[in-house]
Amino acid sequence: MLHLPYPIEAVAKAEGIPVSDLEVILERGRAVLLEIRNERVEPFRDEKIIVSWNAFAIRAFADAGAALERSDYVERAMQAAEFIWSEMREKERLLHSSIEGKASGLAYLDDLAGLGNALLSLHAATLDSKWLDRAYSLADEVLEFFFDEESGTVFDSAHDMEDLVIRPRDATDGATPSGPSLAAELFARAGALKNDIRYRQAARSIVDHEVESMEEFGTAFGRMLSVVDRLEANPVEVALFVPADSDPIPLLTAVHEEFLPGGVIAGIISDEDELDLKQTISSPQEGTPL
Missing domain, CATH: 1.10.287 (Helix Hairpins)
Structure with a gap:
């Protein structure tokens, strides 16, 4: 070599x-x-296209593109996200993988939650409301098919997938963040943006379910602990309104230059008046409005 x-x-x-x-x-x-x-x-x-792995890449490209002013990164994130949304869904359900142009298998928790988080980051990088709407749709799918009211947490497989002796659930991180931690993060972020009590309660419930495990094996719960920090912090919530005839990049650049731990960014590009912003995100009821 x-x-x-x-x-x-x-x-x-x-x-x-x-x-x-x-x-x-x-x-x-x-x-x-x-x-x-x-x-x-x-x-x-291995030629499979797996949603969860692509979700990590989409989020990284979206976050890096916004922070580094790399429009090519953001464009790659949008292309990958659009492919998954258009080619890897069936009957309003997300699928797990695709090979040779054929998608199959219902998505697992890390697919849905990972992609939901990626789309929230993509919205923050573009202000395109479709990414926000799709992220909320994925959060609703997690609530409907993965959240268990009795135990107060989420499982890695949907309740209507194949019957198993034990329904899988692993909240510890490995080479990638665990499905439950990604779900808690998605609910925490979406809850702050939409002010949806269902999301807020789900995030808190998933975290509370792992309290004892996190206290004993903290190093195995890095992503879940970051969600705890997000829930307990006083987050900065940034709402942006950009007229349709204006360039959103300078405003987005100014926002992404700031370090906003636990913060959320959302907005709208519209030729309507500023009141339409309320249809995209809710007014912050806690945290610090900016």
Whole structure:
């Protein structure tokens, strides 16, 4: 395997040759390497498109794009989110994965909650109300199919999925955040934006269910503890109104330059009057309006 631990200019200087000559040598070496590697059996690559993994990427691109003023990041987030919404839903239900253009299997909790959080971040990066509406729709789907009133928490599988001896539920984080922690975060964020008591109560109930476990095994509950911090903090709630004939980027840039731990950002781009903002988000009843 070719390896270049130093800048190409430094290597060329050390070898006493022009940079252009070194580039030719490297290109020739890459071609030889590729020819030999193509004689081997290619390693297997899993081609499935999984909603939860894409949700993490969408959220990262949306947050980074807004913070770093990278419109290309935001565009990638929108493309991925639109693909999932248009190609990976059936009968108003989100599906889990897609391969070779065919989506199948009902979504699991981390799919729904992860995508819901991603769409909230995408709305904060664009002020497009469709992402907010879709996030609320996913939150409602979690409430309907994953939240258990008797236990006061959520399960990793929907109640109408295949019957299992034990319905799975794991609130501890692994390489990725747990489904219950993502659900609690979605409900906390959506509850602050929509001022929906159902979301607020669900977030608190999921967190309360894990209190003893978090006290004993705190390092396994990083994302859930961040939700606790969000619920207990005095959050900044930012509501933006941008006239349709104005560029929203300067305003969004100014907001995203600030560090708003636990904060929520929402708004609307409209040619109507500012009262329409109330149809998109509720007036903050707790926290700090900005």
